[in-house]
Amino acid sequence: MDTDTLCNKFLGSILGTAIGDSVGAGFEGLQGFTEDQVHAVAERRKVLRYTDDTHMMIGVAESLIAKSGFDGEHMANRFIYNYNWEPFRGYGPGPPRIFAAIQEGESWDRASEKLYLGGSYGNGAAMRIAPVGLLYYDNPQKLKEVAYQSSHVTHAHILGKEGAALQAYAVALATTLDPTSSFDREAFLRKLGDFVVNDTYKEKLQTMEDLWNESDKIKIAAELGNGVEAFNSVPAAIFSFLTHPNSFEEAVVYAISLGGDTDTIGAMAGAISGAYLGMDSIPAEWLAKLENRLYIEPLATELWQIKTE
Ligand code: R7I
Ligand code: MG
């Protein structure tokens, strides 16, 4: 792959996260709305404002860039710094409690273990993982290691980490593929199944085989999940991409129309689709309205520079 194409894919995945998040944000917690309504909201909005999903993805990217790789203490401090500036971004309940504990002296790699019983399995680690999927797109073992480590800052539960690793790997696989060749859905799904170790995720991936032609979104949400848990949202995002591989807009709008945790499922579908199709596939009128685009976009090029220098 030539380096310009790779750069376009990095941009597509980073901006795709932010677009999916900000278009989906208006529907969080809702159910039973149509794809037309999603299109209409995206068009009507003057500014597409993002939430914690993008805000934390920015933190992951900033830290990977500053350290040319993973540094847990640095990433934790970056999350805290960003949160303290903009606490209003709709964070889940866990991360702010962890940030407070670290600021009170707890070590960055222990604070998350005290949340819930054995750590959070919320989707907060998966929603922000695109930069890890991109930086290690050609090294699945390292990708898994860094996905787990970066998750651990806030999500110590194995299902939270595994969901993040699976989402990162989907971004990575999408990055490796040429979108001008025909898309092999079964091969993509098989690779995800071989990568993931946890049965909860293996079973969700298998379930997809029976859902390719299912039009009832309530049934799809019931089978794959559309909630705030990593295992109830990463599969839905992957499924949205796999059923709409050739259009960023269709993949993201479909993901959001599944309802529930719409900003997050939209963000993760956008990350995968953008990594496959590249930034040029994202509707220009959406990109033009994205809050802070001028800050977010260079993060993608800086990650690409680290990768290609
Ligand atoms: O995962 P997290 O950062 O939340 C991300 C979500 C996304 O939808 C964002 O868009 C934003 O809206 O929030 O926050 P956590 O608090 O770690 O986890 C989210 C939720 O998952 C928690 O509030 C719990 O409801 C649930 N959860 C658990 N419930 C029981 N037992 C996570 N871990 C557990 C658990 O171990
Ligand atoms: Mg959010």
Ligand code: MG
């Ligand atoms: Mg959400």
